[in-house]
Amino acid sequence: MLTHRHPTGPPGEEQTEDSDEMAGDSAGLFRLVGDVRAGRRSTRRGIGPALANQELARVLRDQDTLLRPAPRNSVFTWDSPHSEVRFLPRERLLSDAERAAALRAFTGVLRTGEFTSGSGVSAFEEALTDFLGVPHAVATSSGTDALIIVLRALGVGPGDEVVMPANSFAATENAVLACGAEPVLADVDSHYTLAPAAVEARITARTKAVLPVHLHGKLADMGGLRAVCERHGLLLVEDACQAMGGTGVAQHADAAVLSFNPYKNFGVCGKAGAVVTRSPELAHRCRVVSYHGFAPGSKNVKAELFGFNSGMDNTQAEIALGLLPFLSLNNFRRMFLAARYLDALAPLAESGTLGLPELTPDHVWHLFPVQVELAAGGRDLLRERLWARHGVETDIYYPVLTHQQKPYAHRGRVPVSALPRTEHLHSRVLHLPLHNALSIAEQDRVIEAFYECVRHAE
Structure with missing residues (x-):
């Protein structure tokens, strides 16, 4: 049985708004947007060195020309040649610079032939942990697989109940069902995310976990949900598939799950995802479950009876490394x-x-x-x-x-x-x-x- 450790807050939470350097997460961007909207030069001189911040760091170095009186040039296209405003035009998901980066990454994989396994996976996991401030990441073949993997790794199974919202994508419910557990639906607050009081009202003797969804990219009330879980001895897993870069992701829960579907804020050229956690034990178990039950580092040697073939392909990991520098921008x-x-x-x-x-x-x-x-x-x-x-x-x-x-x-x-x-x-x-x-x-x-x-x- 895994120990439930719920940290009190994200690293760096004690930093003031006057800090010279921001992390590139949503809280830092919130302050930067405030500076730009007010027409003033940002008081923050730079951004953290994480790979995900690379392109925004370039913009900040030239912020007088790019951010005042409003973002332009490499930040935004101002005019539009399009006769319609499509909701999500697939042909524009990647910029020219991002397409070039993805192509370079794929060309590199073609040369090596390392399509499924290779060094790109571990390098991408390290880049994720560096940006998110969470010590462990396990890259997976999709956000859905990541949800299934982490729930199974936490011991969720037949006879268990998992409290979740009703307004999410079907993957949230399907991951619970794939473990043989029962989704129990609770009401949300005005931000479309799980309301702690509604969750507490749905808890029974069979409840094993709470699964909030950061819908639309807005984090749920993780402090309130953590308090509920601690009172009742429950697991807490975040469906953060829409919230890559949100301040506090994976800091209050046993684990968080990310999706890198092309339609997300950060997407690769296909489907991919990740489990991020502060628990080394849980990260190890997720690795075992994600790849046939094999012991990590031991070729074809089983540590558990059952596992999936759900690790991220090296091809997508290399593309992710090429595209990650654009995330914060x-x-x-x-x-x-x-x-x-x-x-x-x-x-x-x-x-x-x-x-x-x-x-x-x-x-x-x-x-x-x-x-x-x-x-x-x-x-x-x-x-x-x-x-x-x-x-x-x-x-x-x-x-x-x-x-x-x-x-x-x-x-x-x-x-x-x-x-x-x-x-x-x-x-x-x-x-x-x-x-x-x-x-x-x-x-x-x-x-x-x-x-x-x-x-x-x-």
Whole structure:
């Protein structure tokens, strides 16, 4: 049985906002975005040496020309040649510089023939731990596999219950089911993330773990959830697949799981993920479970009866090393664009037409959700008008809640009244375009279209 150690906070938490150097995580970017929005030169002279910070460090060295009066040149494209604003254009997921880096990495793998195993995996794991401030990382073939691996490594199995939200991607639920355990759904708070009080109300004698999801890139209330888990002796695992770079990831839980799917803030050229943890014992067990039950470092020698073939391929690891230098810069782009949305749409929030998220230090803005407060059917009509009249594509990213999926309905595990906040938020949520390559002109077009369509809908 693994010992549950819940640290009190992330390394460096005692640092003040006046520190000369920032870490490149969401809290540091939050302060940088604040400086830029205020039109002042950042008081922080630099950024930490982690590989993930490399491109943002270059920008900061030239910040007078690139960040004032607003980010431009290598930070943002201002104009747009596109006739439509697509929600997530796949052909623009990587910039020219990122494509070149990925190509160099893949060409290197072609020369060596080290497609599945090689030094790139351990090098990428080391780069992850350096950036996240977490001592152990186990690279996997996907975020879903990482969830299954860590739950199995923690001993979650048949007869156990795992408390989780209903508004996540199916991988969260499927990972619990893959272990033979039962997903138990609890309600969320106004940030779309698990509410500690709702979790505590769902705990039974069979509860083994709590599995919060940092939805949209916003960290759940990990302090509150940790307190609940400590009171009841439960495991705590973060689904941080949408929160790469969020301050505090894996600092309050037994482990966190990341996804490097191409659509995430940081993605490779395929599917990949990782388990990150402060526990050397758990990291060792994850390595065993992730590769056929083999003892790490011993070829084809089993340490456990069962394991998966779910380690990250060396090809994707090398590509990840090529793309990782752009992570903090891309997260800065997303946070700055989120701040622009919040500023521009504030009058609609003040009039009660829209509910807006908050700009907080623990958010990496994987998605930008708004709450559409119009008459019944107004959200869907608004979405149709945005596309038909203005060529602006929006999305409802997860259109069906877990307990409302047909295969789940017969299980009878969720009372109709159990998830009022989840269902209320879900009935009104709409996601606006927000991705690394979104131009300022495209964002302005989204904002203008939103005002016009809302005016006609009221």
